[in-house]
Amino acid sequence: MTKIAWVFPGQGSQAVGMGADLFDLPAVQPQLDVAEKILGWSVSDVCQSDDDQLSCTLYTQPCLYVVESLLAEHLKKQGRSPDVVAGHSLGEYVALYAAEVFDFATGLTLVKRRAELMNNAAGGQMAAFIGFDREQLEQHLQDTENVVLANDNSSAQVVISGTPAAVDQIIANVKAKRVVKLNVSGAFHSPMMANAATEFEDILATVNFLEAQFPILSNVDPTPTTQSELLKQRLVQQMTGSVRWRETCLQLSQQGIEQVIEIGPGKVLTGLVKRTCSNIALENISSMAQVS
Structure with a gap:
């Protein structure tokens, strides 16, 4: 069988209208209701709004998490599953959700707080x-x-x-x-995020992580692992650490991955995989039409 990796894009891949064919499906309404209670605003409304709002960190990160998580859920309902998962920056949270490290609401709550902390880290x-x-x-x-x-x-x-x-x-x-x-509010993935990382570590300490159902390649350390506490620690380090995506691509090749599926808007990650590992087959799933 073909060895497959699912990868999830982060901030910068968002696009007005993303998730449009998802939001009217009856099956996703429970998650959208949960999201609105957590966020205090409608993900579907923001995804259809002007680019200025969707490009604001406070909205971008939760919207990407919700859209990518719903697409991953539908793939799993079809009986599809990856051998390895990875996500670029914010996308790592979707990878953790797809691997059942935490549930949808827990992941979105973490993403909301992360977005707030990053949005407030001005000056970079x-x-x-x-x-x-x-x-x-x-x-x-x-x-x-x-x-x-x-x-x-x-x-x-x-x-x-x-x-x-x-x-x-x-x-x-x-x-x-x-x-x-880049049009960002702060110096993300740098030591200038140290205060935000400390606050986020306290938040993460209150959250229970489960062992991952399949190996995850983290941004700060692309060595595959399913260990819950290690995955949690790597999330803390991600706030101030470098996103080692080139090494992640090389690790996919070393793991014998033959196909990479990018789940979410855009084709940024598959483009980067192609540049580093030209022999891996690529697929992009950004809408329900591409799931079925």
Whole structure:
């Protein structure tokens, strides 16, 4: 049998209208009702609203979690299951839910608090580098204070995170085909998130995690594990640690994965997998029409 990995995208993959063919299904109404009680607003309404609202961290992360979780549920109801799961940043929470580490409501409650903490962590900057000299970038990051590698997405694409001055210094000194400053409120996946991580660790301490039903590759450590406490600790580390997606892709290949299915809006993750592991078959599921 083909060895399959399910991967779940994070912030940046959202799109107005995502989940549209999900929200009218009677089977998903209980989860949508639970979501509205937890969040205090309607996921379906926000997903159909203007891009400015959906792109706000407070709304983006819960909406992605709900849409991706519902799609994963429908796949499982069809008898489909992965051999391994992984998620990019916010997507890791959907991976944990898909692996039955916690239930839908628990995951959404954690995502809501995470989004609030990240939204409040102002004062930082992030920038994406496409087509760059990795050795040069790593040297400048090593020599510059208050900036780190936040997302190692592929050999040709990374994101740095830190103070605006430090990020600007890296941009000025490292040649790249393209550099894009990200529209985010803070320096996510960097030491500047330390206070938020400490607060989030206290929240996580009150939540019971179960052993995962299949191995999970975490952002900060893509070594596969099903151990509940280790998975919880890795979530804490994710707030300040780098998203090691390039290594995650390599780990998928080492695990003998033959097909990767990206569950959620967009095709960002399958694009990154293709760049790192061109021999893995790819599939994208962003709507109910693609589930059946």
